Amino acid sequence: MPSSQRPESVRDAWDLGRNAIPNLLDELEEHGILVFLLDYDGPSQVDGLCARVDERPVIGLGPGWPGDRQRFTAAHEFGHFILDDRLSSAVDMEDACNRFAGALLVPRTEVIEHLGKERKELEPRELYRLKHKYGLSMAGWLHRAQELDVISDSTYEDLRRQFDRRGWHENEPGDDYPSQEPSLFEELVYRAYSQDIIGESKAAELLGTSSGQFYRRRTMTEE
Numbered sequence: 001m002p003s004s005q006r007p008e009s010v011r012d013a014w015d016l017g018r019n020a021i022p023n024l025l026d027e028l029e030e031h032g033i034l035v036f037l038l039d040y041d042g043p044s045q046v047d048g049l050c051a052r053v054d055e056r057p058v059i060g061l062g063p064g065w066p067g068d069r070q071r072f073t074a075a076h077e078f079g080h081f082i083l084d085d086r087l088s089s090a091v092d093m094e095d096a097c098n099r100f101a102g103a104l105l106v107p108r109t110e111v112i113e114h115l116g117k118e119r120k121e122l123e124p125r126e127l128y129r130l131k132h133k134y135g136l137s138m139a140g141w142l143h144r145a146q147e148l149d150v151i152s153d154s155t156y157e158d159l160r161r162q163f164d165r166r167g168w169h170e171n172e173p174g175d176d177y178p179s180q181e182p183s184l185f186e187e188l189v190y191r192a193y194s195q196d197i198i199g200e201s202k203a204a205e206l207l208g209t210s211s212g213q214f215y216r217r218r219t220m221t222e223e
């Protein structure tokens with residue numbers, strides 16, 4: 001991957017250092033990416049999607065996910081903006097974006113610092129603590145450990161089987177990492193409404209609410 005497309009370069013350009021990114025959605029919004037929660041209530045839950053609207057990158061995130069999954073999805077979709085059209089067709093884009101997301105959330109140096117260069121075993125409690133420190137799921141940490149050769153493929157497979165047996169591939173144990181609400185999208189809707197660019201029903205629809213509720217939110221008269 002050329003250096004300008006590496007997650008470390010994004011961290012450098014955005015002055016993020018190598019530590020945890022406490023509010024990833026804020027960082028994306030501050031750098032011109034519009035993030036909003038999808039108002040979706042279908043049979044299967046959507047993780048996220050990305051698009052360009054008038055050249056502006058937009059990321060939609062499925063509602064109701066725990067924070068670690070929401071962050072990973074946001075980082076993955078952001079990866080599409082950085083990597084799409086720039087990788088050879090031989091590379092699996094979804095894998096590349098997953099790898100990009102993991103590395104953006106926890107750079108290599110941090111993985112090595114916290115886990116060491118080589119491990120025979122990893123403890124669930126250790127992964128749980130790191131999940132809450134970095135906002136990357138326990139399964140995400142396992143992945144990072146494998147792709148950086150901290151653990152062997154067979155250790156990774158053993159640990160994944162343990163996770164599956166305990167149902168952790170669906171719900172990880174302990175507290176969830178808190179999710180976040182994007183803020184810029186809502187600001188833009190209010191601005192467009194007040195400048196008569198969109199009407200009340202459109203604004204309400206964009207915010208996933210009713211016209212009455214939108215009125216009370218806008219005028220700050222909700223109970």
Ligand SMILES: [Zn+2]
Nearest residue numbers: 076080094097
């Ligand atoms: Zn993707």
